[in-house]
Amino acid sequence: MGRVKLQIKMIENTTNRQVTYSKRRNGLIKKAYELSVLCDVDVALIMFSPSERLSLFSGNKSIEEILARYVNLPGHERGGRFSSAFLLS
Amino acid sequence: MGRVKLQIKMIENTTNRQVTYSKRRNGLIKKAYELSVLCDVDVALIMFSPSERLSLFSGNKSIEEILARYVNLPGHERGGRFSSAFLLS
């Protein structure tokens, strides 16, 4: 969104990259919050940026609870995995 | 977004809630992906829904790597924490 269509590639300019990070991080956290409330879902979100600090989000449960639930999943029925290979449009 | 302004409260109708979950989950994963690429950030996203399966997302690094990095943070400088208390608008 914005004045111009954005290509999904690393933003070279450091200042601009940090500005964008700050804005989109807030947006992502808001979306995660909305999803957790609207759909009664436990969401855990962890972000590490090279320059900025760690950022976390979790809904009603704590990050630790959600991570524990993930780690303790039987076998590894950790289905529904996505990575960079999961490209939308 | 959508035809009508949405209140952020749990969607009572089960069918509708699952439809919304499916759509917004994809949107959230896409946003997480874009953030990780644009800003060169490691992102880990874990979602548990009551009815649907676990969903994960991580960028170039694996979920396990990112979780390990989080767990191994010295002391608990786990700053920048947000939870439901972090309400936007």
Add this chain to the structure above:
DNA sequence: TCGCCTATTTATAACGC
């Protein structure tokens, strides 16, 4: 360098099949 503004692009709630 920082926060606010707004033209545009996106995401998506209801619909339509």
Add this chain to the structure above:
DNA sequence: TGCGTTATAAATAGGCG
């Protein structure tokens, strides 16, 4: 019951002060 479309709400890129 699902999947694609459309009207509308939201997010946000680039500007401005």
